[in-house]
Amino acid sequence: MWVVGSAAAALLLLFTAAGAYAQNEQQGYQKMKCVVIDAGHGGRDYGCISPDKKYNEKSIVLSVALKLGKMLKEEHPDIKIVYTRDKDVFIPLDERAAIANRNKADLFLSIHANSLASNLSRISGSETYTMGNQVSQGNFDIVKRENAVIAMEDDYTTKYEGFDPSSPESYIIFSLLQNAHSEQSIKFATYIQKEYAKGPVKLNRGVKQAGFVVLWRTTMPSVLTEIGFLSNEEDRKIITTEKGQREIARRLCDAFGKYRVDYEKALLTEEEEEKALGKEKEDKKENEIEAEKKVEKKATADEGKRADNQKSKVVYAVQIMATPKRLQSSASHFKGRKDVRFVQENGLYKYYVGGWDTKQQAQQNLPQIAKLFKGAFVIGVKEGKIVDRVY
Ligand SMILES: [Zn+2]
Structure with a gap:
């Protein structure tokens, strides 16, 4: 049965991607150097x-991609901008991802326009996807259409390990994927949708997850944005005009700017961060700062105690997210979980839940946790450090 074989192949691919990620982590977070724009x-x-x-999608999205590239080059001259295509040519989906991987891109943005059958022409709006398992029939129709292009490629059954874009069973492999970059991807997607809220396309359909082949093969944070519906009259009037396309490119450029600030914040050394924090607090009273410090110290001491108890023993847990700034334990991000702990690594706070003696036990608990925390994965923690990652 191909599902089994294909799942194994997907896992193999996944381990390759995870390897690249782990290597990146060891070297610490780097400055953003390269962005790939995929029309x-x-x-x-x-x-x-x-x-x-x-009107057709291929020319609309090329126009938006070129406008965006031009803006990015002007406003972020230190970043290399790579197009998967800058003219009207056919590029297979796996080659698009390969271009990004070869260029060691820090971010991959695929630009598309949406469409639904004529009886659904009232449906409008923008949406941005990250890699994951599709949840609703509506999403499935869109992801099926975007993936169907592989049938135009030579030799696609071999290249994509028997993946059939129109068969829901094919998508099972995507639910096995624990994308190492999903938190970054979701962050970028969220910035895009926030910017889109300023118009010109009126309806904001939000950030979603689905199994897009073009995102599957990338080894960096990656998103696919659907700028609006060609099948909807109102959206069509916007996305087919120069003015509308320029405004959409502006939103994407601004979203990138915000994502970049966030991404590079994670680069700050602790010393730099303290300095930055100090500036923010200049106006605050001394005692307020002291009180905050005490709370911080206590938290660190608590962590230390826990770490002592676990000395020289690896505990397996599930990492649920990472942030450049420390979140309160009561933060809504944790969805009510009371057992959230964290380790500090490469300028990020990495939060995890649970604690088991074996990797297997942690893996058994992972699906339940991943329902609430997309992209969660198993880690091994020893003496306050992450010593193992299982993607
Ligand atoms: Zn498309």
């Missing part, structure tokens, strides 16, 4: 087409 479709693949056949 969907192209050449013999038109993408979706407007009901009057006047």
